[in-house]
Amino acid sequence: MSKRSGVMGAAIVLIAVVLGSVSVVWGQDGGTLRVWTKFNADNPQVTSDRWLVQTIEDYRAATGITVENTYVVYNEINTRLNVAVQSGGDIPDVSYVDSQNIGFYYNQGTLTDLTEFVTSASWYDDLDPAALQACTAPSGEILCVPTTTTNFFTYYWADVYPNGYPATTDEFLALAPEIRAAGHYPITFKGAEGSSVERFYYPLLASYGAEVVGENGEATWANPESVAALEFVRALYTNDFAPQVTLAPGFDFEEPFKQGEAGAFVAGTFSYVYLTPLVAPSGERFEEAPPAEGFDANAIAVGDAFDAGELQFAPPLSAPGGQPRSMVLATAWAVPYGSENVDGALQFIDFQMSTQANIDFAVAYGALPTLRSAAADPLFTSAYWQAVAEYQASSGIPAPAWTNYDEALRLLSTAIVNIITDPNADIMAQLQAAQDEYNLGIE
Template sequence: MRRIRAAAIGAVTLSLVLTAAACGGGSTGGGAGSNEQPRTLTYWASNQGANLEVDKKVLQPELDKFEKATGIEVKLEVIPWSDLLNRILTATTSGQGPDVLNIGNTWSASLQASGALLPWDAANFGRIGGRDRFVASALGSTGAQGQDPAAVPLYSMAYALYYNKKMFADAGVAKPPATWDELIATGKRLSKDGKSAIGVEGANLSNNIHQVFVLGKQHGADFFAPDGKADFTSDGAVAAVKQYVDLMAAHGIVAKGNAEYAQNQSLSDFANDKTAMVLWQTASATFKAQGMSDDEWGVAPAPVRSGAPGQGTATNSMVAGINLAVFRNTKNIDGAMKFVNFMTGDEEQKILNKAYGSIPPVKSAQRDPAFDTPALAVLRETLATSAAALPQVPEESQFETVVGTAVKELFADAAAGRPVTTASVRDKLEKAEQQMPKK
């Protein structure tokens, strides 16, 4: 068996309401009344590699390089995604937090509303080379519209359709599907002999949200009204959720056991020739950790309703990725700014994104030929032309929880043989909407 990757890439479900403001920075040295500049920074990095040790091996040489150039030591802690949000929330209330930290980009508006993070106004962007260095889609996932961003993009990711070449060849399928109708037709050819066409993770709330958000865009739904009020029961939102669950409930191209799958379980089936396709974000490093070689899988843009991917109803990915934030009240703001400048510089962007199989959100770094491979070219094109940011509203965390749970419950219904109808989907989404804060 190929080994299962220990940690997730990308954002995780936000389950707590973010209301407390930060009350203390994390660096030491040069305290109140001292003219001495602090010589250390504390950095919380998210787990991007196959395990925590891989991240330390990737990051520590770069942090040593930063210390040699600036004299500032960076104290690194790599935190699993399962713990990171709770650690951040504790830091905002206790004052025992880092100076600089990674956040999932879908958290940006929620953490922005807490008041804990340094706003990136024009002056702060000027200290790292300017706002225009960054890809527009990545900047769109850094905080609420009309406010200064709460973080800057560090690693960019996008969803694509990954397919198992052996399973496609065995079924006589020549190319990956480009539309949902093609996916269903192809899926019926692939779903045989105890194998399934496409994997889902029905118990993975954040992945549920990512998929139904994209389908919602394809059906003209945003899940939030322009005034920020939850709008989960529009015809487009209901159609999007039903379409996703119907891959199991109506079409039978998803194995019923997938209703209970959590993070990365669908990838294990894909790597072990049990599932022919997965919709996943920036997965090449994940497959390698599972033991797959690059020639065993292919990648194509995620399906759309008809025609080619693009903006609006042809959106085929959420803007996935990791942002880099500074705690507002760090005692070493100068060092923190130097560190963000270093991490978002062209050279480091190339090094780090190559290591993690992600796309640099810095335009000039994307020109490196390393990001022009067939797999990464699909992701880069998706981010540039057909990806949309999840709603940048303070209630985004609750959205992920309540709608992600509704989708989980509908997959459970499908797995148990209970009917999944337009009415039952609307009922689940109405109950989810009732759990949201009232505007």
């Protein structure tokens, strides 16, 4: 065989191999679905990230469709989705959304109406009506499909509160000096940035009876009830009952509780995923223990501390004579306006709404599933999830229907931080200024 024919032969073999590989790939490929989530499949860190990796694999195995996930940071995903739609830019086929933004989305026309799809779906009758309500626009259109619900309550160290966690703000303030004198901060929570309103401030305002949203989605923050609630918040700082790190951006506010320096922590149903390792005030460290029942594999610290009797749960603080309040938020899927693959998006959502898929996501995310068949699973009958369900039923309130939800969170949290950092600032005046600024932007 001449040198030339040898080279030709090698080239033909190479081309055949390449074409064969391509045909194998083509044979397996069922298309691509572009998804936006707040979960990182490329660099999984927590259980919800790992859930997405698994889901992408499962979905490809079941349908042949490749899911391309774009990771968008949790506190920007809703606004960035809106930006993409309004600018006519890079719009995903389907996206994760937070139900509390539904008023904003409705106002902006960001999402596709899913009413027909949802009401004709096989899982429609199994869906928790309260969760579905969270995805329903004022017009009655269903704009998203809820997958889990989450709410906020209290984790506390039993050593710091041996007689249980106080129920009201008055009881708390009566007990706090003694705890502080013993060297512990009575409480830590997210005290700044938008999510502080969801986790702590808004439920507290609601417990004091404050109405924070008007009929047309406008802000109504400046009222005596809000002032009373924020006087309590200010007292937390002027008396050094809450660490200053609560006002720092990010998640540094968790550290005092994780180190056993703070007695209580305003937690979300999902907080157990992130609070690890834990050091109890007694000095006992919770880190390397088998997963506790009712928690996912990553939640060993909180679960173990709970099993050891060191960590306890309690409802949120309420106003004196009031009811404790906790904001209920739903995670959801939605199809943005301008999606180029609506059918593919609906197929993906349908896949996520099987009982098992709903359980898998709820466990990974740290929230209650929205399908009743999933919520009945033994995983959600543990003491932790029973407590979560009970708080949600007894204290749960929906998110305020501000027309520009994130802007409202930003302005209200900014006003509250001003009230905290300037002890002489007039609370009513600060709230009024923030309210006026917000209402200026309402069309």
